[in-house]
Amino acid sequence: xxxxxxxxxxxxxxxxxxxxxxxxxxxxxxxxxxxxxxxxxxxxxxxxxxxxxxxxxxxxxxxxxxxxxxxxxxxxxxxxxxxxxxxxxxxxxxxxxxxxxxxxxxxxxxxxxxxxxxxxxxxxxxxxxxxxxxxxxxxxxxxxxxxxxxxxxxxxxxxxxxxxxxxxxxxxxxxxxxxxxxxxxxxxxxxxxxxxxxxxxxxxxxxxxxxxxxxxxxxxxxxxxxxxxxxxxxxxxxxxxxxxxxxxxxxxxxxxxxxxxxxxxxxxxxxxxxxxxxxxxxxxxxxxxxxxxxxxxxxxxxxxxxxxxxxxxxxxxxxxxxxxxx
Amino acid sequence: xxxxxxxxxxxxxxxxxxxxxxxxxxxxxxxxxxxxxxxxxxxxxxxxxxxxxxxxxxxxxxxxxxxxxxxxxxxxxxxxxxxxxxxxxxxxxxxxxxxxxxxxxxxxxxxxxxxxxxxxxxxxxxxxxxxxxxxxxxxxxxxxxxxxxxxxxxxxxxxxxxxxxxxxxxxxxxxxxxxxxxxxxxxxxxxxxxxxxxxxxxxxxxxxxxxxxxxxxxxxxxxxxxxxxxxxxxxxxxxxxxxxxxxxxxxxxxxxxxxxxxxxxxxxxxxxxxxxxxxxxxxxxxxxxxxxxxxxxxxxxxxxxxxxxxxxxxxxxxxxxxxxxx
Numbered sequence: 001x002x003x004x005x006x007x008x009x010x011x012x013x014x015x016x017x018x019x020x021x022x023x024x025x026x027x028x029x030x031x032x033x034x035x036x037x038x039x040x041x042x043x044x045x046x047x048x049x050x051x052x053x054x055x056x057x058x059x060x061x062x063x064x065x066x067x068x069x070x071x072x073x074x075x076x077x078x079x080x081x082x083x084x085x086x087x088x089x090x091x092x093x094x095x096x097x098x099x100x101x102x103x104x105x106x107x108x109x110x111x112x113x114x115x116x117x118x119x120x121x122x123x124x125x126x127x128x129x130x131x132x133x134x135x136x137x138x139x140x141x142x143x144x145x146x147x148x149x150x151x152x153x154x155x156x157x158x159x160x161x162x163x164x165x166x167x168x169x170x171x172x173x174x175x176x177x178x179x180x181x182x183x184x185x186x187x188x189x190x191x192x193x194x195x196x197x198x199x200x201x202x203x204x205x206x207x208x209x210x211x212x213x214x215x216x217x218x219x220x221x222x223x224x225x226x227x228x229x230x231x232x233x234x235x236x237x238x239x240x241x242x243x244x245x246x247x248x249x250x251x252x253x254x255x256x257x258x259x260x261x262x263x264x265x266x267x268x269x270x271x272x273x274x275x276x277x278x279x280x281x282x283x284x285x286x287x288x289x290x291x292x293x294x295x296x297x298x299x300x301x302x303x304x305x306x307x308x309x310x311x312x313x314x315x316x317x318x319x320x321x322x323x324x325x326x
Numbered sequence: 327x328x329x330x331x332x333x334x335x336x337x338x339x340x341x342x343x344x345x346x347x348x349x350x351x352x353x354x355x356x357x358x359x360x361x362x363x364x365x366x367x368x369x370x371x372x373x374x375x376x377x378x379x380x381x382x383x384x385x386x387x388x389x390x391x392x393x394x395x396x397x398x399x400x401x402x403x404x405x406x407x408x409x410x411x412x413x414x415x416x417x418x419x420x421x422x423x424x425x426x427x428x429x430x431x432x433x434x435x436x437x438x439x440x441x442x443x444x445x446x447x448x449x450x451x452x453x454x455x456x457x458x459x460x461x462x463x464x465x466x467x468x469x470x471x472x473x474x475x476x477x478x479x480x481x482x483x484x485x486x487x488x489x490x491x492x493x494x495x496x497x498x499x500x501x502x503x504x505x506x507x508x509x510x511x512x513x514x515x516x517x518x519x520x521x522x523x524x525x526x527x528x529x530x531x532x533x534x535x536x537x538x539x540x541x542x543x544x545x546x547x548x549x550x551x552x553x554x555x556x557x558x559x560x561x562x563x564x565x566x567x568x569x570x571x572x573x574x575x576x577x578x579x580x581x582x583x584x585x586x587x588x589x590x591x592x593x594x595x596x597x598x599x600x601x602x603x604x605x606x607x608x609x610x611x612x613x614x615x616x617x618x619x620x621x622x623x624x625x626x627x628x629x630x631x632x633x634x635x636x637x638x639x640x641x642x643x644x645x646x647x648x649x650x651x652x
Contacts (some may be wrong), residue, residue, distance in 0.1 A: 033454040108470050116449050128610045135602045137594035141342050141612045141618035144434050168494075201453050268463035276461045284454045285363050285465045292467035 002039040003311065004075075009044040010063055016292050017062050017082065018044075019300065026168035026173050027300035034308040058310070060303055070094035078310055082299045084157070085238055086320055087211040099320040100306055104157045105144030105298040110208070110289030111161020114236055117260035117282075118150060118166060123234030126258030126280040146170030151202040153195070153219065154237055155183045156326075158289055162206050174198050178214060178324070192218055199226035204234065211238035212325030221246035224256070232258045236289055239263040247277045256280075262288045328365040329637065330401075332382035335370040336389055343388050343408065343599040344370075345626065353626035360634040384636070386629055396420035404636055409627045410483070411564055412646055413537040425646045426632055430483045431624040436534070436615030440562055443477060443586035443608075444492060444530050447558030452584030452606040454504020465495035472496030479521070479545065480535030480563055481509045482652075484615055488532050500524050504540060504650075518544055525552035530560065537564035538651030550582070558584045562615055565589040574604045582606075588614045590621050 009018050018116045028035035043052050053073035057222045063080035069076060069092055076097050081089055084103045093099045116202065121125065124140045131138045149172040163173045163185035166223065175186030176198075182189050190198055192214065200207065205227060209215045219233075219242040225234070233256060235242045250256045258280040267286055269275055276283065291298075306316050320326060333345050354361035369378050379399035385391065388408035395402060395418055402423050407415055410429045419425045446452065451464045457464045475498040478485045489499045489511035495535065501512030502524075508515050516524055520539065525531065531553060535541045545559075545568040553559070559582060561568045570591045576582045584606040593612055595601055602609065616623075632642050646652060 014465065014467070068369060109468070112445070112470050113449050116442070116445040116451070119438070120451070123439050123442050123610075123614060125442070125446070125451075125608065125610070129608060131611070132602055132609045133459065135595075135597045135599075137596075137611050139340065139613045141340070141613055141616060142435070143617050143619045144438050151504060269461075270463075273459045273461075276458055282451065282455060283458045284449075284451070285457070285463050287465045287467055288449060291469050293469045 001036055001324075003057050003307070003325050004055050005038050005040045005058040005060060005126065005307075006052050007040050007042045008049060008059065008061040009042065011044045011046065013047055013062075016287075016290065016295055019060065019062075019082075019296055022059075023296050023300055027297060027304050030297075030303055031304035031308070034304050034311065037311060038307060058307070060132065062299075064088040067092055069097070074122040078306075079317070080303045080306060081320075082296075085210050085326070086239075087238070087325060090320070090322055090325065093322070098316060099322075100302075100316050100318045101320050101326070102299050103318050104301060104302065106291075107157035107161045108288040109291035109294075110158035110236060111165055113235060113262070113288040114158065114162035114206050114208065115165040115169070117234040118162075118171070118206065118232075119145060119169075120260060121204055121234070122148070124183045124257065126232070126260065126282050127283060130279045135187050141256050148203040149174060149235075150204040150206060150284070151176060151195075151198060152186065153205070153207045153241065154215070155186065155189070156210065158236060159206070159208035160178060161186045162208060171204075174201065195219070196223050196226050199223055200228060202227055202231050204232050207233075207235040207241045207318070208237040211240040214325075216240045217243060219243065224250055227256060229255055231259050232256065232260070234260045234262075236260075236262040239265050239267075244275070247307075248275060248281070251278050251280050258282070260284070314318075328363055329383050329633070330381050331364050331366045331384040331633075332378050333366050333368045333388060333389040334375060334385065334391075337370045339388075342613075342616065342621055345386065345388075345408075349622050351559075353623060353630050357627055357630035357634070358625075360637065363637060364633060372636065374623060384633070388625075390414040391418050393418055394550050395423070404632075404642070406629045406632060407500055408622075411536050411652070413564070413566075416651065418650055419648070423467045423641060425648075426628075426642050426644045427646050427652070428625050428628060430628065431621060432615040432617075433483035433487045436484035436562060437491055438463050439588070439614040440484065440488035440532050440534065440560060441491040441495070443560040443562070444488075444497070444532065444558075445471060445495075445562070446586060447530055447584050447607065448474070449560065450542070450583070452558070452586065452608050455531075455608060456605050465470055474498070474529040475500060476530040476532060477502060477521075477524060477529050478512065479531070479533045479567065480492075481512065481515070482534065482536065484562060485532070485534035486511045488534060497530075500527065506592035519593075521545070522549050522552050526554060528553055528557050530558050533559075533561040533567045534563040536566045536652040537566040540651075542566045543569060544585055545569065547575075550576055553582060555581055556583050558582065558586070558596070560588075562588040565591050565593075570601070574601060574607070577604050577606050580605075585606070586610070588612055601643075 050072040122145045173190040180191030378400035448471045501515040506517030
């Protein structure tokens with residue numbers, strides 16, 4: 001008997017995120033021996049979601065599945081998310097169902113985008129963008145990035161890749177992670193409670209952490225006030241980790257040199273959001289960490305590897321700990 | 327007898343470019359044995375320039391010296407420019423006076439800024455900046471930069487450093503230089519006449535060339551039309567090398583993905599310049615290649631090394647060939 005898998009696509013999302021049978025065939029060549037034991041149903045009709053869940057043992061999904069899974073999916077045993085952050089999934093996972101995330105999918109693209117943001121801040125691009133809006137020719141000098149210090153909050157796949165690239169550019173990397181355990185990509189590693197103490201050393205602060213009970217508001221007004229005024233801030237993890245209002249206040253008052261934000265309290269940012277006009281802030285639209293070509297293939301590599309483990313009753317990769325939230 | 331040197335500063339320029347006795351003392355520790363044989367006069371009064379030139383054998387200057395040198399400076403033998411590009415000096419250098427430039431001063435900072443611009447274009451930052459101006463939440467996906475191709479026009483200190491960094495990031499580097507001779511930082515090297523032929527391969531085009539009779543208009547409308555529509559353009563050398571009007575036209579028509587310009591036909595850009603509003607264009611103010619901390623020290627290292635050569639009647643470094651213009 002094949003394992004029944006529901007592949008849930010979104011009807012109006014960009015094709016970058018759509019799982020097709022062609023993707024699965026290609027992934028099966030990279031991770032052989034398991035796709036033949038799965039029976040996949042592809043759906044992109046939200047109205048059919050609960051009906052199709054009735055027989056599903058496994059769910060592959062890239063969005064919050066919403067409430068009602070326990071009733072709609074009595075045979076469900078495992079949900080593979082196509083997202084690394086799963087804070088919105090967690091309240092809806094029925095008891096006894098395992099949730100695995102897509103951590104690792106975003107590493108190369110997200111790390112590169114994070115390093116790009118560090119370089120932009122170093123070369124004062126957010127200020128130039130602001131001057132350009134004001135049609136003002138103003139010169140702002142900078143120095144090369146080597147020898148400066150970056151604090152990276154969160155050493156998951158994205159944060160670790162930012163750290164690796166930053167080291168290659170000669171930056172001093174201070175990592176912050178829940179466990180405070182040393183990490184090969186960081187020169188020094190600290191726990192969340194040390195954050196306020198090390199922030200005065202930061203030329204750059206990069207947040208790349210999941211949204212969990214421990215990380216919400218971790219970079220708050222008090223922490224931002226500890227940064228030197230020439231520092232720049234990047235958030236490419238979850239908006240909840242950085243106090244958006246406090247950061248925007250500080251940028252408006254000129255108390256930070258600039259920021260690059262990829263995630264926001266409210267997404268999409270509405271046209272009348274005051275965030276659009278915050279000086280020295282560069283906004284991107286929550287896809288800077290997603291690689292247009294490799295997103296689905298990398299998700300499917302994790303999924304098929306996990307499916308093999310699932311069939312062999314071995315531990316799953318990227319298993320989310322509901323208590324930690326990632 | 328000490329050699330008389332006039333150190334000409336500008337009264338209203340940023341201190342980043344000001345040569346002080348403290349700078350010279352520090353440089354003399356790095357390049358010993360020569361400063362004691364020079365008698366330096368510091369001037370920042372343009373009205374006194376010609377009078378002070380009367381006794382000068384050497385001139386250290388960071389701006390176009392203007393006409394009248396032959397009459398004002400009968401003993402002048404050597405001008406050390408604090409600029410790498412000297413196209414504005416050349417018409418004013420009296421016969422028999424040598425001109426040396428500051429090539430090498432801009433390498434590390436300029437190369438880093440050029441690589442930053444490549445990464446910005448790769449991650450579609452100019453488009454995001456444009457969407458932000460329009461208060462529009464639009465997603466634009468990208469892939470990592472490795473495996474893409476950059477054409478670097480000019481393999482002087484800045485261009486070579488851009489090429490080196492681009493190789494480190496896994497880009498394919500096609501260099502374009504007057505001689506077409508191979509360069510260790512480029513995978514392939516071409517002459518200016520090959521440019522139009524190789525441009526269809528470019529994901530990025532970086533211009534880092536001096537303004538000379540050979541380079542003026544080198545990247546014209548015809549060349550820009552050969553770029554694929556997803557390509558991005560960077561100019562951090564001299565404005566005259568890239569047809570600014572043609573580039574802006576193409577950006578307005580959406581025929582290129584974006585551009586980062588550091589140099590302009592008219593500087594400072596006046597408030598009513600149409601360039602400020604060109605879509606998907608990021609403007610910086612002609613100091614992205616200047617390192618705030620090392621600019622004057624590096625100029626003085628070249629100057630003192632050259633002064634030693636001058637006193638020993640050995641060939642000078644960075645000697646400008648008036649026929650080539652650099």
